Amino acid sequence: MNAPAALLTHPALADRDQRLLDTARQGDLDAFEALVRRHQRKVYSLAWHGVRDQMLAEEIAQDVFMQLHAALPRIESGAHLGAWLRRTTSHRVIDTLRVRKPVRSLDQIAEPQASNRTADPLADRLVHRALARLAPRARLVVMLRYMDDLAPTEIADTLDMSLNTVKSHLRRGLLVLRARLQRESTR
Amino acid sequence: MNPDARLRNALAPVDPPDGFAQRVRARVAREAPAMPMPARRRVPRWMAVAAIVTAVLASPFAWREYESRREALAAKAQVLLALQIASRELNSAHRKVVRPIATTTLAPVDAGNSGKEGRP
Numbered sequence: 001m002n003a004p005a006a007l008l009t010h011p012a013l014a015d016r017d018q019r020l021l022d023t024a025r026q027g028d029l030d031a032f033e034a035l036v037r038r039h040q041r042k043v044y045s046l047a048w049h050g051v052r053d054q055m056l057a058e059e060i061a062q063d064v065f066m067q068l069h070a071a072l073p074r075i076e077s078g079a080h081l082g083a084w085l086r087r088t089t090s091h092r093v094i095d096t097l098r099v100r101k102p103v104r105s106l107d108q109i110a111e112p113q114a115s116n117r118t119a120d121p122l123a124d125r126l127v128h129r130a131l132a133r134l135a136p137r138a139r140l141v142v143m144l145r146y147m148d149d150l151a152p153t154e155i156a157d158t159l160d161m162s163l164n165t166v167k168s169h170l171r172r173g174l175l176v177l178r179a180r181l182q183r184e185s186t187r
Numbered sequence: 188m189n190p191d192a193r194l195r196n197a198l199a200p201v202d203p204p205d206g207f208a209q210r211v212r213a214r215v216a217r218e219a220p221a222m223p224m225p226a227r228r229r230v231p232r233w234m235a236v237a238a239i240v241t242a243v244l245a246s247p248f249a250w251r252e253y254e255s256r257r258e259a260l261a262a263k264a265q266v267l268l269a270l271q272i273a274s275r276e277l278n279s280a281h282r283k284v285v286r287p288i289a290t291t292t293l294a295p296v297d298a299g300n301s302g303k304e305g306r307p
Contacts, residue, residue: 045200
């Protein structure tokens with residue numbers, strides 16, 4: 001399982017989130033900043049892999065945390081917070097992809113700092129080029145499956161889709177990716 | 188490497204640029220309105236509904252109570268008025284009774300005196 005997703009569901013960390021949530025609800029900005037630090041990587045990663053633009057990814061991530069600040073009274077628990085952030089970021093990325101046209105070639109985009117990467121930048125670019133060919137919602141389905149190791153039912157909940165739609169997006173998305181990767185590797 | 192592994196590798200978590208959390212904090216301090224009241228302190232919806240239902244159910248009793256109190260006050264005012272009238276009547280009757288007695292007891296003396304003094 002992917003480390004961040006597994007860690008976020010750990011009860012001790014959820015408890016810590018709960019305590020920070022309680023304090024942040026009283027208007028404590030230190031507690032809110034601590035919450036941002038704990039979840040920034042997850043939110044930013046989703047935004048970055050979705051739009052592949054550092055400025056835009058930071059804008060999306062900041063907006064998501066601004067929305068979180070406004071929604072603090074409605075966040076019930078640490079576990080709810082994780083799901084809320086994933087859902088809000090995913091929808092924000094889909095909305096951005098729908099209105100935005102790619103302004104640069106994927107080859108020109110600088111890779112951000114990745115901590116646990118076994119780095120083959122060329123291979124990564126091939127994957128992202130293949131992902132960029134998918135429709136926004138299909139792209140998010142594949143991303144949530146492989147970034148956060150979410151089950152299809154969880155992806156369906158996150159993106160407000162039926163389970164069958166998620167499964168069909170996954171199947172089709174992986175077919176497209178495999179075909180493209182195979183074509184690239186035989187060149 | 189199989190496609191699944193390549194996907195996982197390409198979608199590895201990335202760190203946001205340095206100072207991200209501070210920028211979010213600064214933006215919250217600049218743009219966010221004051222925190223809304225915590226949910227715990229808000230009046231629960233069921234409590235508001237219960238208050239309205241109680242008010243609706245209790246209003247006929249409250250109205251009846253108000254009406255009976257108003258009638259009691261009106262009756263009291265009438266009694267007071269009746270007492271005032273009775274008192275006035277008694278006073279005037281008393282005056283009528285007391286004055287003739289006073290005039291009849293004084294009149295013969297005066298007449299006798301004047302009669303005797305008036306005769307040659």
